[in-house]
Each structure stands twice: as C-alpha cells, then as structure tokens.
Amino acid sequence: MSMDFGFDVISAKEYERQRVLYEPLTAAIRNLIDAGIHTDVDEATAREAQAAVEAVTELLAGKRRTVTTTLRHEDTGRPLAWANPAVGLRNAIAPPMVIHHEDDGRAWSDFSLSGAYEGPPGWVHGGICALVLDHILGEAASDGLTKPKFTGTITLRYLRGTPLGPLRAEAYIDRVEGVKTFARGFLRDADGTTVEAEGVFIQPVWARDAG
Structure with missing residues (x-):
C-alpha cells in the first residue's frame, strides 16, 4: 500500500522539470x-x-504555490515532500541529502554538512x-516512504562527535513484528561510525484496517 493523504499527483516529466528548475535555487x-x-x-x-536579500524575497513571494507542499509521484507512488526539513528539495534548511535505495531494502545517502548545521x-x-x-530509518522501514509507517520510538547512541564535512547515513530493516517495523542505522565519517540508531516504526490504525 502506498501512503495517500490526498496528495496532489505529479508526473515524472513535471517532477523532473521542477527539480531542474528549483534544485539549483x-x-x-x-x-x-x-x-x-x-x-x-x-x-x-x-x-x-x-x-x-529582501528584494529577492519579495520577488520569490510574488507568486505562491496553490497545491500542497507534498506531492505524490505518479509512477512510483512515492511522496515528494518539497518542504520536508530533512530532505525537502525546495527547503534550504534541509541537509543536502539524496536518498538511495537498494534491492535488499537498505537506504543510504552520502552528503556533506556545512557550518549551518554546527553545534560545538x-x-x-x-x-x-x-x-x-x-x-533515513523511516525511509528504510517504509520502503522508501511508500508504506505508511510512523516513528514510534528512536534510540540514538552518540559514540563520538560527528565532524562537519562529508558523511554517510545508512539504515536497514532489522525485523518486523506485526504492525511494528524495527530499523537500525548509523551516521559515519571517514574514520567510522559516529552515531548508531534504532527505531520502531508503526503502521497506523487506518492502514491496518485498509489492509
């Protein structure tokens, strides 16, 4: 089952047009x-x-979208959350991640974080x-966001500091127990893992009833 919250549908051709137009922006x-x-x-x-900057803001605000900020890809059924703060293609505060999916269900992304994401x-x-x-755990647990699974709990183990710069995030399904999907993952730099994560993702009641 794909997640469907009444999202507007976007064709592959229109998605690619908007990606080429807005990703550089x-x-x-x-x-x-x-x-x-x-x-x-x-x-x-x-x-x-x-x-x-104020002039550019006024220029961009001259015409606003009238559809939702989350679309559904017509071919894949995958939600395309333009405004998502983790991966939104049109959200500049989102880390610059592109999520890849392997046939075995593993999800991963190689990306680099600048000083905009600095703590210490x-x-x-x-x-x-x-x-x-x-x-990224949610991506793995939900088959690329095509199945309704929502974070129940997530546990993080910070093994050491994560430096700014090139990083890799990866996740996979550990097991499934009824409506619960257990996923594991990590964040890694060139020297190895910096953060480990375990998450429980739960199928909502309305999706169970529909199934």
Missing part, C-alpha cells in the same frame, strides 16, 4: 545561509546585502544527527 539559498553565518563584512556591505565548534549539532537518522 535551493542550493543557492543554502549557500546564502552559510555565507550569512560566516560573513564578516562591514556595516555598509551588510545593509546592502540585506536590501538585496567544528561538529554537527546532535539534533541534526537525530533528524538525519530518524528520516
């Missing part, structure tokens, strides 16, 4: 966030930049680690 806004965090320009330059100096904020792992 999101990347540019993400770079702007990072630049804003680290800039040390003088007051005049800061005010000039502020005015430019030089290290990824622990809450961002939790966000990434909650999402």
Whole structure:
C-alpha cells in the first residue's frame, strides 16, 4: 500500500522539470545561509546585502504555490515532500541529502554538512544527527516512504562527535513484528561510525484496517 493523504499527483516529466528548475535555487539559498553565518563584512556591505536579500524575497513571494507542499509521484507512488526539513528539495534548511535505495531494502545517502548545521565548534549539532537518522530509518522501514509507517520510538547512541564535512547515513530493516517495523542505522565519517540508531516504526490504525 502506498501512503495517500490526498496528495496532489505529479508526473515524472513535471517532477523532473521542477527539480531542474528549483534544485539549483535551493542550493543557492543554502549557500546564502552559510555565507550569512560566516560573513564578516562591514556595516555598509551588510545593509546592502540585506536590501538585496529582501528584494529577492519579495520577488520569490510574488507568486505562491496553490497545491500542497507534498506531492505524490505518479509512477512510483512515492511522496515528494518539497518542504520536508530533512530532505525537502525546495527547503534550504534541509541537509543536502539524496536518498538511495537498494534491492535488499537498505537506504543510504552520502552528503556533506556545512557550518549551518554546527553545534560545538567544528561538529554537527546532535539534533541534526537525530533528524538525519530518524528520516533515513523511516525511509528504510517504509520502503522508501511508500508504506505508511510512523516513528514510534528512536534510540540514538552518540559514540563520538560527528565532524562537519562529508558523511554517510545508512539504515536497514532489522525485523518486523506485526504492525511494528524495527530499523537500525548509523551516521559515519571517514574514520567510522559516529552515531548508531534504532527505531520502531508503526503502521497506523487506518492502514491496518485498509489492509
């Protein structure tokens, strides 16, 4: 069963058109966030930049979407959550993750985190680690978000600090017991695992009744 909450349906062709159009814009806004965090320009330059950003904001707000921020891909049935704070293609605060799925159900992503996700100096904020792992465990547990499974509990073990820069997140299904799917995963840098995670994902009552 695919998850269906009355999402607007988008064709593969239209999805690709929007991806090509908006993905670079999101990347540019993400770079702007990072630049804003680290800039040390003088007051005049800061005010000039502020005015430019406000003008761009007004330009983008000139026309707003009238459909939901989550669409359903016509071919795959997969939800496409443009605004999702973990993987939203049009959400610049989302870590720049692209989720891949293997035939054995394993989900993974290689990505890099900048200073916008910093907690202690030089290290990824622990809450961002939790966000990434909650999402990728959910991807694995729900067969790429095509089956209704929601986080019941998630347990994290922070083995050491997670440095900013290149990382890999990975998850897989450990076992299934009735309406509960147990998933495991990790966050890793070049030197090995930094955070381990276990999650229980539960099929909602309405999906059980439908099945």
